[in-house]
Amino acid sequence: MNDVLDVALRLLIVFVVFLTFPLIVGQTEHKVMAHMQGRLGPMYAGGFHGWAQLVADGVKFAQKEDVVPAGADRRIFQLAPAVALLPYLLVLLAIPIGPGEGAVGEVIDAGIFFVLAVMGVGVLGSLMAGWASANKFSLLGGLRTAAQLLAYELPMLLTAASVAMAAGTVSLPGILDAFEWWWLPWQIVGALVFFVAGLAELQRPPFDMPVADSEIIFGAYTEYTGLRFALFLLAEYAGIIVLCGLTTVLFLGGWHGPWGADGLGWVWTLLKTAVLAFLVIWLRVTYPRLREDQLQKLSWTLLVPLSLAQIALTGIVKVVIQ
Amino acid sequence: MPEATRGAGTGTAGITAAADYFQSYSVVGLLAVVGVLFVAVAFGAGRLLRPVVPTPEKLLTYECGVDPVGEGWAHTQVRYYVYAFLYVIFAVDSIFLFPWATVFAAPGYGATTLVEMFIFLGFLAVGLLYAYKKGVLTWT
Numbered sequence: 171m172n173d174v175l176d177v178a179l180r181l182l183i184v185f186v187v188f189l190t191f192p193l194i195v196g197q198t199e200h201k202v203m204a205h206m207q208g209r210l211g212p213m214y215a216g217g218f219h220g221w222a223q224l225v226a227d228g229v230k231f232a233q234k235e236d237v238v239p240a241g242a243d244r245r246i247f248q249l250a251p252a253v254a255l256l257p258y259l260l261v262l263l264a265i266p267i268g269p270g271e272g273a274v275g276e277v278i279d280a281g282i283f284f285v286l287a288v289m290g291v292g293v294l295g296s297l298m299a300g301w302a303s304a305n306k307f308s309l310l311g312g313l314r315t316a317a318q319l320l321a322y323e324l325p326m327l328l329t330a331a332s333v334a335m336a337a338g339t340v341s342l343p344g345i346l347d348a349f350e351w352w353w354l355p356w357q358i359v360g361a362l363v364f365f366v367a368g369l370a371e372l373q374r375p376p377f378d379m380p381v382a383d384s385e386i387i388f389g390a391y392t393e394y395t396g397l398r399f400a401l402f403l404l405a406e407y408a409g410i411i412v413l414c415g416l417t418t419v420l421f422l423g424g425w426h427g428p429w430g431a432d433g434l435g436w437v438w439t440l441l442k443t444a445v446l447a448f449l450v451i452w453l454r455v456t457y458p459r460l461r462e463d464q465l466q467k468l469s470w471t472l473l474v475p476l477s478l479a480q481i482a483l484t485g486i487v488k489v490v491i492q
Numbered sequence: 493m494p495e496a497t498r499g500a501g502t503g504t505a506g507i508t509a510a511a512d513y514f515q516s517y518s519v520v521g522l523l524a525v526v527g528v529l530f531v532a533v534a535f536g537a538g539r540l541l542r543p544v545v546p547t548p549e550k551l552l553t554y555e556c557g558v559d560p561v562g563e564g565w566a567h568t569q570v571r572y573y574v575y576a577f578l579y580v581i582f583a584v585d586s587i588f589l590f591p592w593a594t595v596f597a598a599p600g601y602g603a604t605t606l607v608e609m610f611i612f613l614g615f616l617a618v619g620l621l622y623a624y625k626k627g628v629l630t631w632t
Contacts, residue, residue, distance in 0.1 A: 181523055185530070232541050240551040241563075248535075256527040263523050276519040279512075283590055284520075304565055305553050320579040327586045334593040392554055397538040401531070463630075470575070470629045474582075474620065478613050481589075485609045488597045 180263075184275045188259045192407030193224045199451045200224075206455045227400075234396035239304065242393065246302035251394070251401035254295025257288045258408035265415045266343045268425045268435035274343055281342035282330050285416060292405065293319045293371065296380070299402070300390035311389020314380035314462060315373065321469035322370040322377075328477035329360035329367070332484045333420045346424045353423070356487060360480040361421035363473050365446070368413040370465070372406060374450060376457035379465055414446035415439070422446075574628045578619070585616065 200223060204211025216222025238244055263275035264285055271277055278284050293315060300312015334340045336357065337348040354361075370377035381389040391402050418424055422442050425435030460468065553560040596605040623629055 177519060177522065180519070181526055184523060185526055232538055233543075235543050235545065235550075236538065237546070237550055239553045240548075241553050241560075252528075252531040256524065256531065259527045260520060260523055263520060275523075276516050278516050278520070301565075303553075304563070306555065306560075309565065320576055324579060324582050324586065327583065328589070331586060331589040331593050334590055335596060338597060339594055340590055387554070387556075396542060397534060401534070466575075467629065470620070471624070475617075478616060482610065482613055485596070485606055489603065489606045492597050492599075 180275050184259070184262050187411075188262055188408060191411045192404055195407050195410050195447050195451075196224050196403075197221065198447070199454075202448065202451045203455050206452070231396050231400035236396045236398065237393070239393050241304040243302040243304065246298050247393070248398070250295050250299035250302060251398040251405070252295070253298055254292055255401050255405040255408065257290075257292040258405060258412050260288050261285050261412045262408075262415075264342055265412070265419060266346060266424060267415075267439040269346070271343070273425070273436060277341065277343055279341050281344075282334055282340045282420075285342070286327060286330060289371070289412065290319070290323065292409065295402075295405065296373075296390045299394070303390070303393040305393050307386040307388075307392045308390050310386050311380045311392070314386075315390060317462070318370055318373065318377065318380060318465065321466050322367040322473070325363050325469060325473035325477045326367040326371065328474070329364040329480060330420060332360045332477070332480045333357060335481070335484045335488060342419055346419060346426070349423045349426055351423070351426070354421075357421050357480070357484070359476055360484075361417065363477045363480065364421065365413070365417050367469070367473060368417065369450065369453065370469070372409040372413060374406070374410070375454040376460050377465060378459055379462050382459060410447055410450050411443070414443045414450065417446055418442040575623065578623055578628065581619070582616065585612070 200211045201219070212220030212223035214220055215226040238247055264278045264281050266274035266277075268274075296315045297312050300308045300310075300315060303309075333345060336353060337345040339345060339348065373380050381391065386392075391399060394402060418439055423438075424442075425439050427435070427438035555561070592605070595601065596609065
């Protein structure tokens with residue numbers, strides 16, 4: 171009976187994190203962007219600095235009419251938001267936030283493998299939406315999404331493999347157990363490549379060519395309204411949480427910190443994740459959108475060679491210190 | 493971790509490992525069920541909450557406010573199929589990195605696997621260089 175309770179509790183926690191953390195990031199984005207651009211942002215909803223803005227947005231989305239264009243592939247069109255969203259929920263289960271088995275949703279032996287594979291499914295949602303909408307903007311957006319996945323999945327895989335080499339395991343808690351502080355400079359190139367490639371896979375600015383609102387309206391999501399559109403937005407912010415959490419676990423030492431790793435490990439994980447999420451928002455405000463060919467060039471001529479170099483470096487250092 | 497499953501597999505270490513393996517993925521499966529339920533409930537509740545007033549204009553495909561021209565599934569030139577091949581080759585290669593990564597520095601392997609790694613990286617680099625020379629990696 172205890173086991174059932176234990177599993178139920180873990181699932182509940184993961185689910186609640188999945189529903190709340192993206193909203194926190196979203197609200198932070200409203201406010202951080204506003205301050206960086208010298209304006210106020212949402213100030214009315216909820217009273218104190220507009221804290222309830224996203225709740226109000228949620229209510230609005232739930233009441234909006236759900237329009238499926240007559241020309242669209244109805245079933246696929248309706249299913250796409252779920253396919254885009256659910257993979258991030260599953261990935262959250264595998265991310266450890268503290269030392270020991272108690273602080274991870276579920277220890278999965280092939281952790282990195284599982285996480286990268288499942289994250290790849292999320293992009294499928296955008297592709298389905300882009301194709302099923304039967305809209306020219308959506309089709310273009312979907313094709314751009316596919317191109318971006320092709321370009322940026324590879325550096326992500328390679329740099330994750332570099333960490334697996336350093337730790338000698340593909341289990342996420344195992345990697346954290348093996349972590350030493352000097353991995354930070356050792357794997358720094360890999361960390362940058364992984365983070366940039368992850369941003370591109372989430373289609374966050376400056377890599378938001380697939381949804382570029384000023385030229386193809388909103389890419390694959392052009393025809394979506396109401397709740398289904400809200401789920402796509404939720405998927406984007408859940409993606410930020412997952413990407414920042416993974417970068418923290420793989421490259422920044424997760425629950426390791428200068429002090430207090432035993433009791434307060436989870437604080438370190440959350441802190442590092444939050445700082446990275448802030449960075450994601452900061453990048454959005456700072457950089458203009460990359461053109462499609464610049465996007466591809468960045469990946470194939472810079473990120474892929476860099477990640478190959480990182481693998482070589484990891485291999486040499488690891489064999490030498492053995 | 494639930495002990496019941498582990499207790500059940502006390503026969504040999506192999507069975508225990510297999511039980512653990514399926515145990516962790518069964519939790520993943522449960523979470524997937526939770527997720528599907530969440531989406532189903534959200535869509536169901538949305539159906540009850542929202543208005544349904546379709547008009548022919550509303551159901552038109554969106555094209556900047558004018559009537560759409562031609563079909564949505566238009567012919568487009570997929571310019572990137574060559575490097576889609578490139579991606580498939582690279583990705584399949586890099587998948588094999590992961591099992592290798594866990595053992596390459598084990599005692600007795602060190603130098604040999606390191607040489608192997610450089611051969612592997614060499615192949616990838618030559619492939620990338622070839623694609624670059626052929627102009628696959630430039631776009632207009």
